Amino acid sequence: MKLIRFFAREYALSGLFIILLLGLWEIVVRSLDLAAFILPPPSQILSKFVASHRLLLSHGLVTLTEALGGFFTGASSGLLCAIAMARSRLIERMLYPLVISTQTFPKEALAPVFVIWFGFGLLPKVIIAGLISFFPVVINTTRGLLSVDKSILDLMRSLSASQRQIFFKVRLPNAIPYLFAALKMCITLSVIGAVVGEFVGSSAGLGHLIRLANSELATDLMFAALLALGCMGTGLFLLVDGLEKTALRRWGGAVETIGR
Numbered sequence: 355m356k357l358i359r360f361f362a363r364e365y366a367l368s369g370l371f372i373i374l375l376l377g378l379w380e381i382v383v384r385s386l387d388l389a390a391f392i393l394p395p396p397s398q399i400l401s402k403f404v405a406s407h408r409l410l411l412s413h414g415l416v417t418l419t420e421a422l423g424g425f426f427t428g429a430s431s432g433l434l435c436a437i438a439m440a441r442s443r444l445i446e447r448m449l450y451p452l453v454i455s456t457q458t459f460p461k462e463a464l465a466p467v468f469v470i471w472f473g474f475g476l477l478p479k480v481i482i483a484g485l486i487s488f489f490p491v492v493i494n495t496t497r498g499l500l501s502v503d504k505s506i507l508d509l510m511r512s513l514s515a516s517q518r519q520i521f522f523k524v525r526l527p528n529a530i531p532y533l534f535a536a537l538k539m540c541i542t543l544s545v546i547g548a549v550v551g552e553f554v555g556s557s558a559g560l561g562h563l564i565r566l567a568n569s570e571l572a573t574d575l576m577f578a579a580l581l582a583l584g585c586m587g588t589g590l591f592l593l594v595d596g597l598e599k600t601a602l603r604r605w606g607g608a609v610e611t612i613g614r
Contacts, residue, residue: 424483
């Protein structure tokens with residue numbers, strides 16, 4: 355009941371707006387008498403979503419596995435890279451150009467190369483999703499680790515705090531909001547990365563299902579798969595958002611407390 359009340363309080367207005375848009379969509383499609391293969395009405399998409407729930411679930415689990423694998427790989431490696439860059443100016447100068455270069459190549463262009471190297475399995479999709487997750491985590495977390503108020507650092511040093519203590523009690527808590535801002539961005543982008551990999555070459559996943567439905571002009575199934583992707587991305591985002599609130603309650607006030 356508490357969960358239901360929370361969603362009703364936080365997302366009631368958004369839900370009403372979405373219902374309004376779907377109603378407008380339904381009216382426009384019906385009034386213009388558009389063919390279903392061009393633009394199906396929301397009622398037909400929802401009906402197809404319910405009728406194909408087993409198919410969507412089986413393909414969705416594949417995409418979810420790829421997205422989460424890429425997210426955890428990219429986020430963890432990005433966090434380690436950010437810590438190394440924050441601890442050493444030399445390492446920052448060495449790694450920063452490489453970090454930037456990972457973002458300059460379009461993932462759509464790299465996807466076929468990864469398929470050639472690693473085959474049509476899970477690995478190339480995980481790599482693409484990981485590359486997408488890596489860059490924001492490195493940049494945001496490094497900024498959070500380095501943007502500590504100088505007066506707080508001087509205070510900690512005057513108390514004979516070690517570099518380890520300064521890192522865990524000051525720098526890391528200060529970086530928590532920056533880190534979660536990146537993670538909330540990456541968790542949805544990792545789903546996109548997984549789908550991009552599936553478009554290039556796969557035999558399962560929602561991206562594969564969308565490509566297959568598009569080739570057969572099964573537009574209602576394509577929109578049902580897109581709806582499943584939207585639900586997946588939204589659910590993952592809300593999960594990270596909940597983890598952020600928990601982390602901020604535990605560590606978010608640490609730096610302010612030291613400052614006072």
